[in-house]
Amino acid sequence: MYSFNIGMSISSYQRPTSNMRFAGIDASEAANPAAKATMLCSGHIRVLGQAAQRENPDSRISLGEASAHQLLARYAHGVHGLGSKDAPMFFRQFWERPLPNSAWELLQTTIDSGCDFGGMEQAVFWQRGEGILHERGSRGEAVLAGAMAWGKSGILVSQMSALPACLYVGDIFDKNAAAIIPRNPTHLPAIWAFCSSPEYAIAVRRIDRALKVTNSTLVKVPFDLVHWQKVASERYLNGLPEPYSDDPTQWLFHGHPRHAEAGTELHVALARLTGYRWPAETDPEMRLSVEARARIAEAAALPEADADGLLALVPVLGERPLADRLRAYCAAAWGDSWTASIEATLIAAACERAKDKPPKQPTLDAWLRTHAARQHAKLFHDRPFLWWITDGRADGFTAIAHYHRLTRANLERLAYTVLGDWITRLGTDPRAEAARVLQAKLARILEGETPYDIFVRWKPLEKQPLGWDPDLDDGVRLNIRPFIEAKVLSFDPNVKYTVDRGKDVASAPWFPVFNGERRNDHHTSLEEKRAARAADEAKHTASAAGE
16 A cells, blocks of 8 residues: 655755766665665665656656656546535435436446446436536535546546556546546557556556555556557457446446345345345446346346335234245245255355354344344445334344335334334233334434434525435435434444534534534434424515515
């Protein structure tokens, strides 16, 4: 990992001549301070012409050999990405709301290691380029860059660490990754072969060892077009790969559980059973490979989702326990290859991926009660779209709710119809008391009195949700808070309600802030919100009357 580097230089105060030379030792490749010290004492001293350094990109001083090849900048543009000074307001994981949606655009971002397609995890509140983010950009509170690359094919390079690269297919991308767009589209395979090779990062780091490399620097490296064209022609006989992913955290994912990455299959099957669908499944215009389209068609033929997205682990309202329903769904997805042993294999794979010990009894019921909630939250970056709502008893009531479908009506159904049926069935069973406590907590969430309210930092008081009325645009971390406060979740995702980074953008004008901080740890009472709504309505009425 690259962080910072220290250079020591000795210079003379005199006008240089054309034949002046300088000497240097490059100790940057040494692994630790001791090795660097040894290299400085006994390393190879290079002597180079001083005037020739002017020929380097930006006249950078380099101890490397000069290259006879043209810079990559002759063949491609290095394009800066979009950024906002208030990311929690404008950026989401794509699974936090149904997509496609007219207000949101898919966003490509950084990757940890090189791959064909990656970084496809987020969405941006773009509003067709005509909304709040555009206004912020006009005030210098957002960087609305990257448009020259949108809709084009290229390479996306993560600008930190080892500069991993993946293919870029034209979506909006963020400021932590830069798009390399060929001036001539026919050069894309050769440029991709270069940028995806170890030689590319070495070449960039030879001229810039900063923690973050700029988009312009990424194309200021020598590029042997003829050589890399030959490499590409041998490596990509049928052309570059078309967009495809088996990773459910990528919006390219086709949605079929049997073909999902190892350890995610059960999570995909469960999500589909609740009614969740991936953007690739619902956007017919998304650029995808033939194989991805075939997987989507195969997934579409699987059994329909639950009617309301509320899946009780216990048998209620005439429905089978969730483990039985999930098992049947998997049997349909795996077809003739499904056997009794696959269930335990899938549970073991899910636990191995999450670095969990498998349950003592590797059954779906045990996994759903003990491991699945945490694994789902961690798989989806602590922004879960499935919520395990429980009375806290290992033998008690737990239901999985699909957050997108958890409207006020559905939460009422969960609290009074689904849970009510469970309480009625229990009669005098001791478990009924825990269920009644859960029912009371859900009633308080429905009412929305502090501390079971939803607070959205960037919204005026009159626009704050009144009771359980979540706006999916506000994201999981804000909307899940009443359930965390009520302590009714099997696993609380790692969400901090403290201060968002940055002080340059004010919160809602009415909100009491300190030193301009973007504070989230706040509650608003129903009385405050109702009064604000009444005042707002009166203001609009008076304005209309004046017109």
